[in-house]
Amino acid sequence: MAKDQMNGSEILIKALQDQGVEVVFGYPGGAVLPIYDAIFQQNKLRHILVRQEGGAVHAAEGYARSTGKVGCVLVTSGPGATNAVTGLLDAMLDSIPLVCLTGQVPTHLIGNDAFQEADTTGITRPCTKHNYLVKDINDLARVVHEAFYVASSGRPGPVVIDLPKDILMALGDYLPPNKVAHKSYNPRIKGDTAIIKEAVKMLAGAKKPIIYAGGGVINSGPGASQLLAQLAHITGAPVTLTLMGLGAFPASDKQFLGMLGMHGNYEANMAMHDCDVMLCVGARFDDRITGRLDAFSPNSKKIHIDIDPSSINKSVAVDLPIIGDVGHVLEDMIKIWKTSQAKLNDKALKSWWKEIDGWRAKNCLSYRDDAKIIMPQYAIQRLYEKTKDRKDVFITTEVGQHQMWAAQYYKFEKPNHLMTSGGLGTMGYGLPSAMGVQVAHPDALVIDISGEASALMNIQEMSTIAQYRLPVKVFIINNQYMGMVRQWQELLHGSRYSESYMESLPDFVKLAESFGAKGLRATKPDELDGVIDEMIASDTSVIVDVCVAQEENVFPMIPSGAAHNEMLFGDEDKVAKPVSEDGMVLV
C-alpha cells in the first residue's frame, strides 16, 4: 500500500473539507458506517443528527438558502435515500444547491435486491440536477468536487452521489479540487451585450414598465439584489417579487408593489397585466404567477433574464431573452443605461405611478379585524412589528395559508432571510429548514411560521433541535384545518370539508415541553403581544400555539383559471365570481 493512499471514507471527508463544508446533516445506517467512522475520527466537519432523512435535506436547504453555500446531506442506502427524495425535489424546484451523499450496497450486490438496496440514481434522476454512482475508488474525489461545482454553478440544484460500501473502504488517491475541471458543464454567466443594449432601449421606451424579479436574484448573491435596487431606482420602475424572490428588493421601498401571483397584491397583478414593458429578472413565469396564460400581461413586450435557457419561452413567449447570471446582466444593464443616458419618459412614468397608486388605494391586504378572536393576518403582522427592528431575523414557513400570510404581512428587507418551499410546496419544510438556518446562524432569531397541520409533518425534528440546543421558534397559526385545502373546498367544492379538519391535535404546549422546549399559547388578541415577547426573549426553542379564526381565507386571490385583473378580494366577492369549469381542473 502506497503510504499516501486513503480509504474511500477518508477521501470523501477530505474532499468535503476542501470544498469548505462545515456542517453535514445526516442519519447513519449500515451502508454509510465507514463514513460515520471517518467522521468520528476528525473534528473539522460537524455532523447534525436529524430524526428522519427528510428533515436532513430540508435542514440543508435552510442552511444553503440562508448562507449562499452548498448544503450537505448524508444518508444511508435504501430507505435513507428514498426518505430524502422529497427534499431533493424540493431543492430542485427552488434551485437550492445541495450535495446529498447516499450510501449504497457494495458494487457486487447492486441489482441483487440486497438488504436496504434501492436504485438511488434511478429514483433520483428526475429530482436532481445531476447524480453519480461511484464505481471506482479513483473517481471518488473527482466526483465529489464535480458535484459541488454542478450544484452551485449555473442554476443551482441538488446533486446526489451514490456511494457503494466497498468503495468507501477501498484504498485510493486523493485529488484536490483545483485538479478537477468539468468537461461538459459550462453555464453561461455573461449576457450578450448586444441583446442587453436592446433591452435597455426597450425598457427606456416604456410608458408602463415593471420589473418582475424572483429567486434567481437571490441565488445570484447579495450583490444582485443591490443591483436590482439600483436599476429600479435609476429607472423609476415599479418592482414586484415572486414568493421565492421576497427580500431581493426591500419591502419598505416605495417602488415595491409587493408579491405578485395567485395571492399577490392587487397593485402588483394589475401592473403586470397593464404594463407595456416587463423586465423579468431571475423568475420563471410559474403557473402561480401567470394565472390564465392567454390573458397574462397581454399588451407587454417582455425581457427575460435567466441563467437557465430552458426557463426561457417555457410557458410565456418573451421578446428578448438574455441568458446569463442575473448579477452580471444587471451590472451590464446599469452600465449601458448610464452610458447611453437612457431615461424613461417622465410624464408617462408619472401617470403610470398614478394608475398604480389608484390600485394601491384598494388596500387589498386589509382584513376584517376582530376583538375576540385572533385573526391570522394580525398574528403575523404583530410578529413582524415585534421583530422588524432586529437585524438577524430569519423566517421559514411551511406550506399553506400561513405561508401566504407570511409572504403578505411579513416585510422582508434583505435577501436570504425567507426560507420557504415555493415550487414543490412541501408541508413539513419549515421546521427542519429553520433548524438548518439556526445551525448556520447560531445567534440569530429563527422563526418557523407554521400551521398546525404542517408542523406535525416533521415534528420529530424537535428532538434534533433539543439535542443541539437550537433556539428555533415555531410560530403555529393554528386554525385546526388544513387551511388552504379547506379554502379551496369552500371556493370550489361547495364547502364540503372532506378530510381537511385536523382532529385529535396534540396539545402543542405540552408537546413543546416534552421536547424540552417552551410551550406558549395565545387564544385572544390581547394575549398575542405578550406571547410574542416571551417567545423572542426566550433563549431556548419555543413552540407558540396561536389559536386563530378558523375559517379565514387568504385574499386577495386569483382563482385558478382566471387572469391577473380578475382578483377576488374577500368572502363577499367569491359568490359574485364563481370559479370556471376550466379553473376547477387546475391545481
Next chain:
Amino acid sequence: MKEEPIRSHTISVLVDNEPGVLARVIGLFSGRGYNIESLTVAETRHKRGLSRITIVTAGTAMIIEQIKAQLGRLVPIHSVADLTLDGPSVAREVALVKVVGTGEHRVEALRIADIFRARVVDSTNESFVFEIVGDTGKLDAFAELMKPLGLVDLSRSGVVAIARGTGTLETE
C-alpha cells in the same frame, strides 16, 4: 388561441458515454411529455468516450425550443444541434425486412427490392431478408409495398443524421 403547427425535428446530441446518460435523455422526454419518433445512440469517438444520440421528435416551435434547452441542461451533454433548423442535413435509416412467400409473390418482392436497391442478406426457399438503407419515407414506402407480398417481420434502426458541409456537431 390559434393552434401552432406541429413539426418533426431531427436533433443530434453529443454526450459523455457514461452509465445512465440514455436514461436521462429518455426520462426527460417521458417526464415532460415530449414524444420520441425515433432514437438512436452509439459511441462515436472512442478515445474521448463520447456517444452521439439522434432523436426525431415532433412539437410546436416552442416545444422544440424547450426540448433543446432541456437537453442542453443535462450535465453530461456536450452539444445539442437541431439538424432540421440549422441547415441542410442527411438522414438515413436501415431496415431489415423479412418477407415470406413463394411463387409470383416471391418474384415480385425481389423485383421491388431491386427498384429500391435493397439487398438480400438472408434467403431460404420461402423467405428473404432484405436490407434497405434510406430516409424514413423510402423505408416506409418499401414496407408498404412488401405488406401484400408477405412481410412478416421488420426491424428498423431509427434515424441517424449529420449536417451537410464542413460543420460538425461539436463546433456548432
